[in-house]
Structures are given as structure tokens and as C-alpha cells.
Amino acid sequence: MPGPEGPAPRLPVLLEAVLSVGTDLELHGTLQHIVDSATELCDARYGALGVIDPDRDNGSRLTGLFTTGLTDEERARIPHLPDGRSGLLGALVSDPRPLLLDDLGTDPRSAGFPPGHPPMKSFLGVPIRVHTEVFGNLYLTEKRDGAPFTEDDLALVRVLASQAGIAIGNARLYETARRRERWIEGAAAVTTTLLAGRPAADALMCVAERARLLADAAAGVILQPTPEGGMEIVAASTHDDPGDLVGTTIEPGSAVLTQLLGGEPVFIDDSATDPRMTTRVRARFGPSMMLPLQSGGQLIGTLALPRHRGGPPYDAVDRLLASQFASQAALALVLADAQHDREQLAVYEDRDRIARDLHDLVVQRLFATEMMLDATRRRSAAAPVEDTVGDELGRAVDELDSTIQDVRTAIFALQQPPSDAPTTFRGWVLRETGGAAVLLGFQPSVKFAGAVDALLPDQVAVDLLAALRGALAAAYRRTEVGAIDVEVDATPGAVRLTVTDDGRTESGTRGTTVTWESAL
8 A cells, every 4th residue: 555645745856866866977876876865765764785796606696785874883883794695685686576574573584683783674675677687686774754664665666776777777888888998998008018129027017017907906917837737926016015926836737727728717706715726825815817818729828816805806897808908918928029039030130140241341351451461561571671661561460460350259249149148157158159159160169177157256257258259269260270179277366268279370380279367
């Protein structure tokens, strides 16, 4: 039966409520506005709107609860808000039909109230549908005049819920579009940054940092496969110090790893309690997404986005947008790596070209000039000319010889194999001899005596390497050279470099030994 007041006097209030719920395009503001409008329409003391996530199947179906009527002190006294797994709220989640009760305590489905919760008696519940999907439920309790809710109240709230569904649908579309726009902009920014030629470590951190901000996650983590068949965290972005995240591994054979290696994303409601999670850092995180970074069917890594414990779960839109971002980021990483390889190849090709030009053009012409001057000097020695002419020619020949050696040393340096810079003196010596082998056609023999890495100061090491380059260049200049022996002998007081080759000198003799020494 209609209440004594009837619905007609409250139609202006209903129209105002219907118009007001659609004024805010932000979803959070729209939901709070619906709760406030419903409580005002029915003169209820308390109201709540529970949001249902149909994608979750672990029994906890309410992913958000918007309330009105509770003071900050009353909320603080309640240890936790209902989650929809039991009680009347759970009943409406399982069976989304309007529910009207004069005394909710007498209903067998009621599960009581948690400690600190204010007493409530009358109850009105109505589902809110967006298109055909149940988005959530609207709950009202305790009319201010103490009377129970009426059929008129139920009819008004059902009309409001119907309009609220339209407003929620619009707000969700707007929010989804905004979120999609942010993720697309983030993916574009990552691609631009990676293709700018940043180092590999910076590229991974860029992906982790941008994804963390877009997903509002506690951490953005990049994992890469290990030789043992597991995965290891190689880059981590957090609000503060990532601590011991980097280096954490997922052991081979874990359920999570099996899914990732199969190219499937992994979505977790609570990292701390999910049995699939086996890492030592899982206890500090809650909801998480683990997204494979794939290119050409090959797994190059994983992007993990865990939130803090107790944080909001990821919804279907979050999962879709993050998966699309991961696909784009994986492609950008592969393209950046390929671009870096092409740039490196171009550098080495250019260095090879310069070395060939120096050898084929500059060195040969210098050598020819030296030979002409040397012949002139020999002729002048037999002719009655002033001694100063012979001396000048001798100095010119020596200068040309020195220039040729310097150019040959530059050729050796240009034709070094593409490798990382050595970290020890032994490594530098081996790199120099390895570079010489490219032109010589064979590998010089190298021997070390004494603690050369520990004894040699930096400047002495630099001078010794320069002497080694000069000796190798001189050996290359000699004909019929087939073997070169390099020996570095270091003692606490001195270091000696000896370079011996079996090449033929200009005088026709075979075998030359060059020695360089320095005190330590």
C-alpha cells in the first residue's frame, strides 16, 4: 500500500535527484552523488552503494562501497566495511532483486553488524543495472522519522536507480576513455624515449616507471629469463627505495612462470596469500598484474605491476589497457635494441672504412715519400754536397717514419673488435694484441709475469700500452712477419715490456726485439 504521504508530493525531489545524478562525468563523484540523492529522496539516515566486480570469482564481490550518513568517528570505529560475501548485502549480490524489510535483524539472511557499527533496523535495497549488467546495489537504512520504508519509497528509489544506471554508464565510458588516452600517451612516450637511443638498463627502467604511474601501482617491475629457466627482476620502480626487489627470482617450474612462458598474463587478487606466488617479497604486495613482454612469439621479459596490500583490485579495463601497453612496450624494446645494433654496426663499418683509407691511401703515400727521401739522402752521401743537406734529409725521413707508425697505431685502434672496455690491465693488453691480429692475420703470443694488475699505476699503464701499440705497428711494417711475442714483466720496483717479431728488416736481417722499461 502507498504510504500516507504518497509519491506525488515527492516527485519534484525525484526529478531533482534524477537530473543531478547525471551532472558529474567523474565516476567516483557520480556514485557518491547517487547515494546522497537516494538518502535525501527517502529521508533515510544511512545510505550505501556497493560496486560489484563480476570478473572476480573468489567470493568477495564488492570492490567498492560508497556511504553517506556515517561520521568520520563512526567509520573509524568499524574495523572493516561489508564485502558482500554474506549477510543481506551478500544476498542482494547473489540475487539482485529489490528488497524491503521493516526489521533486518529478524531476517534469517542477516549476519549482524561488526563491532562499532551503528544500530540499524529498517532496510531498503535496490540493484543498479548498467544496460543488462548489474553494476551494484543501493542500500538505505533507518528513516529519520523512525517509520519503516514504504512501497512508495521503493518505487522512487527504483526510478532513481534506473536513471543512475544511465549516469553510471556515461561516467564509465568517460572514465574508460580518459584512462585509455593516458595509457596510449604513456605507450607513445615510452616508444619515443626508447627509440632515442637510451642504454638497455635505462630503457627497462623507463618502461617500469611509466607503467607504475599509469596503473597507480606500488611498484613497476621488469623480469627477464635466467639461464636456469626461471625469471629475475632486473629493473624496479617504486615510490621510494626499491630495496631488495632487484635480483629477486621466480624459480623454474612455478605455476606463474608456466603461464608467463606460455604467453598468458597472470592476474592476482592478493600476492601475499596466492599460492602461485613464491617470491620472498610477495608479503608486501596485494593485487598484481604480471604481463608477458613478447615479440615474434618469443618471451623477452615480464612486466609486473603490484599494488600495496589492501589496495583496490585491478578491473577488466585496467587489465586490458595494461596488456596493450605491455605489447607496445615489448615491440618498442625490440625496435630500440635493433636500432642500437644497427647504429653500432654502422660505427664499426665506418671505422673499418677509415682504417682501410688510412692504410691504402695515407700510409702508402707517406711510405713512398719516405722511400724517395731516403734514396735522395743516400745519393747525397756520395755526392759532394754540404753535410747539412744530408742531416736535414735524415731528419725528414725520421719524421715520416714516426708519422707512419702513429698512423698505423691509429689503424690498430680503429679496428679493435666490438667489445666492452676491459676492466684490468691484462684485458687492455689482450685487447691491443687482439686488434693487431685483425691486420696481422695471426694472434700475437702474450705472456705476463708478476702482479701486473696490482703493481702498475694508471699513468705507467697508459705509457706501456702506447709503447705496445708502437711496437706492434712497427712489426706490422716489416715484411714476412709470421710471429710476435709480447711479454710484460712486473716487479715491485719496475716493469718491462718486450716485443719480439720474426719479420725482415730493411737491412735484410730477420728478428727484432723492442724493449720498454719504467720504474714503479
